[in-house]
Amino acid sequence: MAKLKLSSLFSSSSSSSAPASTAEGETTKDIKKSSRRSFSALSASLLGSKDAEATNGTSAAASFKSATPSVAPGPAAAAPATTSEMIALAQKITKETEKLEAYMKEHDLPMPSFDADAPADFPKLPDEIAQSRKAIISATKELGLLAHGPRESVRWGIWEFLDTLALAAINHYRIAKLVPLDGTPISLASLQALTPLDPINLARLVRLAITNKIFYEPTPGHIAHTAASKVLAEDTDLQAWVGFNGEDILPASAHVLQALQAHPEATSLTRTGFQFAFNTVDKEPMFVTFGKDPNRAKRMGKAMVSLTGGEGYEPSYFLDVEKGGYDFSEIDARGGTLVDVGGSHGFMCVALAEKYRNMRFVVQDLQRTVDSAPKPISADPQVAERITLLAHDFFTEQVTKDADVYFFRWIMHNYSTPYALQILRNLIPALKPGARIVINDHCLYEGSGQEDLWDEKVMRRMDVVMLSLLNAQERTESEFRELFAKATGEGQQQQEVKGEFVFKGVTRPKGCRMSIVEAVWQLKEEKEEQRQPAAVTEVKGEEGETTPATVAAAPTADTKEDEPKTEEKAE
Ligand SMILES: C[S@@+](CC[C@H](N)C(=O)[O-])C[C@H]1O[C@@H](n2cnc3c(N)ncnc32)[C@H](O)[C@@H]1O
Numbered sequence: 001m002a003k004l005k006l007s008s009l010f011s012s013s014s015s016s017s018a019p020a021s022t023a024e025g026e027t028t029k030d031i032k033k034s035s036r037r038s039f040s041a042l043s044a045s046l047l048g049s050k051d052a053e054a055t056n057g058t059s060a061a062a063s064f065k066s067a068t069p070s071v072a073p074g075p076a077a078a079a080p081a082t083t084s085e086m087i088a089l090a091q092k093i094t095k096e097t098e099k100l101e102a103y104m105k106e107h108d109l110p111m112p113s114f115d116a117d118a119p120a121d122f123p124k125l126p127d128e129i130a131q132s133r134k135a136i137i138s139a140t141k142e143l144g145l146l147a148h149g150p151r152e153s154v155r156w157g158i159w160e161f162l163d164t165l166a167l168a169a170i171n172h173y174r175i176a177k178l179v180p181l182d183g184t185p186i187s188l189a190s191l192q193a194l195t196p197l198d199p200i201n202l203a204r205l206v207r208l209a210i211t212n213k214i215f216y217e218p219t220p221g222h223i224a225h226t227a228a229s230k231v232l233a234e235d236t237d238l239q240a241w242v243g244f245n246g247e248d249i250l251p252a253s254a255h256v257l258q259a260l261q262a263h264p265e266a267t268s269l270t271r272t273g274f275q276f277a278f279n280t281v282d283k284e285p286m287f288v289t290f291g292k293d294p295n296r297a298k299r300m301g302k303a304m305v306s307l308t309g310g311e312g313y314e315p316s317y318f319l320d321v322e323k324g325g326y327d328f329s330e331i332d333a334r335g336g337t338l339v340d341v342g343g344s345h346g347f348m349c350v351a352l353a354e355k356y357r358n359m360r361f362v363v364q365d366l367q368r369t370v371d372s373a374p375k376p377i378s379a380d381p382q383v384a385e386r387i388t389l390l391a392h393d394f395f396t397e398q399v400t401k402d403a404d405v406y407f408f409r410w411i412m413h414n415y416s417t418p419y420a421l422q423i424l425r426n427l428i429p430a431l432k433p434g435a436r437i438v439i440n441d442h443c444l445y446e447g448s449g450q451e452d453l454w455d456e457k458v459m460r461r462m463d464v465v466m467l468s469l470l471n472a473q474e475r476t477e478s479e480f481r482e483l484f485a486k487a488t489g490e491g492q493q494q495q496e497v498k499g500e501f502v503f504k505g506v507t508r509p510k511g512c513r514m515s516i517v518e519a520v521w522q523l524k525e526e527k528e529e530q531r532q533p534a535a536v537t538e539v540k541g542e543e544g545e546t547t548p549a550t551v552a553a554a555p556t557a558d559t560k561e562d563e564p565k566t567e568e569k570a571e
Pocket residue numbers: 287304308341342343344345348364365366369392393394395408409410411570571
């Protein structure tokens with residue numbers, strides 16, 4: 001693959017990384033036409049179309065949306081004219097809280113509490129009650145904003161980073177672990193003696209954390225655990241999550257403006273807020289920096305474990321077909337193969353192999369990740385013998401040929417368009433007709449306000465984390481669609497465009513924040529035959545008109561602009 005000068009990479013921003021907005025109208029039309037399981041159908045399901053719900057697998061989001069109408073922005077939702085927006089929200093909070101509490105009582109479950117002995121998590125709730133809980137979270141946030149008023153909510157909203165700072169410092173100095181777990185308070189003086197912090201700094205950080213119910217102060221100068229500080233003391237993955245966020249992402253995000261001012265196109269892996277924060281601009285991507293520092297790499301790994309175990313992200317969503325997970329039974333029946341590209345230690349393949357007893361799996365990751373994977377990969381020999389771990393760099397040509405599925409979980413969102421395209425293009429020589437490319441990532445709505453507010457906040461924040469660390473992005477359906485189209489689109493070599501990625505659409509398991517994006521590799525002739533068996537002349541087009549085939553075959557001047565520079569690759 002031809003190398004690209006950095007200057008040309010950066011001059012390609014509009015063609016390589018721009019979202020689909022330029023072709024929005026047309027794209028949306030196309031999606032409606034061809035994607036049975038697409039988010040486009042969601043709008044229909046939101047309006048009550050049962051058909052759309054049944055086919056697109058997004059009924060969770062749809063039914064959730066109808067259960068929790070957002071009242072902002074705009075006038076007071078559906079509330080009667082006499083009911084203010086604040087009262088409507090307060091009533092909603094009361095109603096949904098009563099539902100949640102009734103369920104907890106009925107099932108003899110402990111009530112949520114700040115007490116140190118309270119459970120750290122809600123139990124798995126049935127869908128309806130889970131929706132009530134989400135509605136409470138969203139409505140309290142909205143009510144809080146209204147009660148603050150616009151000026152004050154902006155004035156003090158910008159200070160949220162200071163809460164992050166306090167939590168990061170508490171985590172860094174392991175303060176939660178120094179407070180007795182049995183509930184006995186410890187004096188600030190005794191606590192201070194156990195840390196390198198001076199009394200003033202310790203007290204100010206802890207007292208700011210207390211405003212978020214992390215610790216409490218039963219008597220002045222004495223600190224004790226709440227449920228939140230206790231879970232921080234006990235959960236090492238959560239500690240890693242707070243450490244990664246507080247000590248890597250916070251400094252990186254604080255330098256994003258600097259990075260954007262210097263490099264507004266924001267596609268390079270070596271010119272992100274992270275590099276500006278840690279003095280590695282134009283030197284190395286974040287993953288390389290972490291690779292040189294085992295403690296930092298380990299912290300990030302554990303942070304990812306914490307995220308993956310978090311609500312809305314559990315791998316079980318991908319597996320549970322009933323709830324909209326991916327169904328591999330047809331591939332399983334013929335003993336097909338799935339390649340988990342960037343699959344880490346293969347935990348997804350282990351879960352899949354436990355469910356599908358005939359399929360084979362190849363977990364690909366970088367050499368050191370493969371080397372550190374548990375051996376055997378599963379205690380069940382029938383599972384372990386069907387999983388192969390293979391060192392492979394996804395920025396090089398795919399080595400596992402003719403697999404049935406190439407699976408990417410939490411991979412594409414780590415890369416801006418030039419890199420994501422290269423990852424897809426590297427698959428092409430290995431693909432047999434019908435091979436499926438399955439991406440498991442967030443899929444953002446085109447506009448805002450269509451998600452539950454809590455979900456939307458998490459997903460939008462994740463998108464900005466991707467910007468801060470990697471100049472990468474979460475994508476909308478049309479951006480995924482465009483990515484697949486571009487991978488075999490203009491400027492690709494003739495041999496690479498004998499086939500194309502046919503975009504199948506996006507589904508979202510019920511209750512999950514992650515979506516399943518799918519495309520199938522198809523030979524061009526095969527596709528044309530299926531589409532227009534008797535219309536060979538039609539696909540040639542009018543004189544002077546460019547057909548899809550000629551567009552794909554003809555390299556253009558800006559062909560290589562969306563390729564990343566070799567030395568900038570992630571690893
Ligand atoms: C965010 S993690 C996702 C891991 C896993 N797919 C999951 O769902 O948790 C990204 C993974 O990509 C791997 N990775 C990064 N660069 C890679 C490369 N160039 N080739 C192969 N794997 C890579 C990392 O080692 C890591 O395991």
